[in-house]
Amino acid sequence: MSALVLTGAGVSVDDVAAVAREARKVEIGANVIGRLEKARKVLDQAAASGQQIYGLNTGLGANLRTSVEGDASAFQRQLLEGRSGAVGEALPIEAVRATMLARLTMLSAGGSGLSPAVFVALVEVLNAGVHPVMPSLGSIGAGDLVLMTTIARLLIGEGEADYQGRRMPAVKALMMARLGPIGLAPKDGLSLINASAVSAGGGALAVTDALSALAQQQQAGALTMEGFGANRTILDPRLHMARPAAGQQEAAKALHDLLARDEAPAPTTIQDPLSIRCMPSIHGALIEAIGQARRAVETELNAAADNPLVLSDDELVLSTGNFHTASLALAFEALSLAIAQCAAASAARFIQLTGSGRNGLPKYLSPVGGASAGFVPLQKTVTSILAAIRHKANPVMLDFLPVSEGVEDHATQTPLVVSKCADMITLWRRLIAFELMAAAQAVDLREGLALAPRTSVVHTATRALVPALKHDRPLGIDAEALHAALAGGKWQTVLAPADLVEEQA
Known part of the structure; x- marks a missing residue:
């Protein structure tokens, strides 16, 4: 896999996923260091002129009006120590790597004034696989700075790190990777932390996963x-013209292609339940929501999101609110609702398939009948999963309180929205697994059915992981195995040939 070259533009959610999950290397583009040097020069000149610059010669937040005198570099370390307040379970390594890359892509745009040596050091630790232990709780979406301090402290040899699967002091991890701690020039500390890189990095991974799950949902x-x-x-x-x-024609075409055959079987009904009949509308809305979330994430990844912002060409340093991610939060709230709607339809189809018997299917999809439970007990499991999804679909971006003496009186909760x-x-994929199981069983029980080539591949892939139900057995184990394949990337391997696994979005 070729390295991702940082140029200050053009980074996609797929790039983030490759670096975060496949250890793709990162290289610095030819013009980036020059861009950083130019911005740093403008910043230093502004500071030398006596301009008040937030986080360089002033305090932060409630201390905005407090001047900083003396050792400016020492203040940057103090700034990091004082904001290292994150708590809770550590984020997974892939989320940390996505965050580190997101901050690098933003910094490469050149608006931070960050010292080039610090930028190079961040690239080196990412490529070396040295990752800060980053707690998950502490950001309200007005920049992720409390979480981001772990990255900055790693670079100066403070805090804890994960290296080669072991948790250790950051300074030891750097030493084992043949790297060393760095020093911070004025504003370098703030430049490293004052951005929504946790939100953008995590958002990139979520969009990638949503696209994958949508393709699987279309197949189911x-x-x-x-x-x-x-x-x-x-x-x-x-009908769709x-x-x-939004997205409806695309969703209908994907389903149509999956079902394409020389001669379609005669329908058993004039109209099917809405969870089936309205699939193009439901999936189309999700396609649109994923697209909006992707655009919002990629805007963040390729933008200068700093406060203050260095406008190199104009030789200005101006305060901004560019770290504030209202549009990103709103896009993921909408995506959450679209996923919940799609998941609810999947659950409804499962219940239609596994009910008292419709369209010639046996009751509960049991081949033996009588007192056999068949698939019907799983309706409870499916309903409980859907309840969890619906609970998480409730918006949270308005849940904030004024902090920092009222200076920070608005927030977006973007990390929570993305999380x-x-x-x-993850929960939705569980419903997809259940729908695949029930649909495959229905196919097996429908005598004389000749599947379309592509749905035949989906059926075969399902049966490679889950055998047909011939008598009552623990189906939860089967559902776990199928979910693990869907979530872990094995589904693409099982589902063959390759041209049948193209993403539907």
Whole structure:
């Protein structure tokens, strides 16, 4: 895999995922160091002129009006120590790596005034696999600075780090990686922490996962249509041209392609339940929401989000609110609602498939009947998962209090918004696993059914992980195995040939 070259623009959510999850290396583009040097010169000249510059010669937050005198570099260390207040379970390594890369992509735009040597040091620790232990609680989305202090402290040899799977003092991790602590020039500490990189990095991973889960949901939905004997006329492109709602034509085409065959079977009904009949609308809304979240994340990744901001070409240093991520939070609140809607439809289809028997399917999808429970007990599990999803879909971006003596009287809660969205994707994949299990069972029980080539591949992939139900057995174990494949990347390996696993979004 070729290295990701930082240029100050063009970084995608896929780039973040590759660095975070596949250890893709990072290189510094030809013009980045010159851009950083130019901004640093403008910053130093502004400070020498006597200009008040937030976080360089003034305090932060409630101490805004307090002048900083004496050793400015010592103040940067004090600034980091005083804001190291994050607590809670440590973020996973992939989330930390995504955060480190997100901060690098923002810094490469050149608006921070960060010393080039500090930028290089951050690239080196990321490539070396030295990661700060970053607690998960402490940011309200007005910049993620309380969490970000762990990255800055790592660079100066403070705090704890994870290296080669071991947790140790940061200075030891640096030494083992043949690196050393660095010093901080005026404002370097603030430049490292005063950004929403936790939100942007985590958001990139969530968008990547949402795209993957959507492709799997399309496959499960198509297999349900096969097993249910659904009316495929709902996928006629003329219907979706008549009401061209966002993403609807794209979703309908993906389902249509999955179900394409030389001769479609006759439908068993005129109209199916809404969870089936309205799949293009439901999935289309999700496609649109994922696209909006992706645009919001990639805007953050490729922007100068610093306060104060150095405008090198104009030789100005100005205070900003660029660290504030209201649009990012709103995009992920909308994405959460779209996921919840899609998950609810999946749960509804599961209950339709596993109920008292419709469209010629046996009761509870049991091949033996009688007192056999079949799939019906899993309706409780599916409902409990959906309840957890619906709970997390509740918006939180308005849940804040004024802090710092009222200076910081607004926030976005973006890290929490992104985090709960990521949790919802994990739960949603569990519902997809249940739908695949039920749909595959329905297909097996429908005599004489010839599947479309692509849904046949989905069915075979499901059966490679979960055998058909011939008598009552613990189905929770099967659901766990299928979910592990969906969530862990093994589904793409099982699902073959490769041209059938293209993302549907």
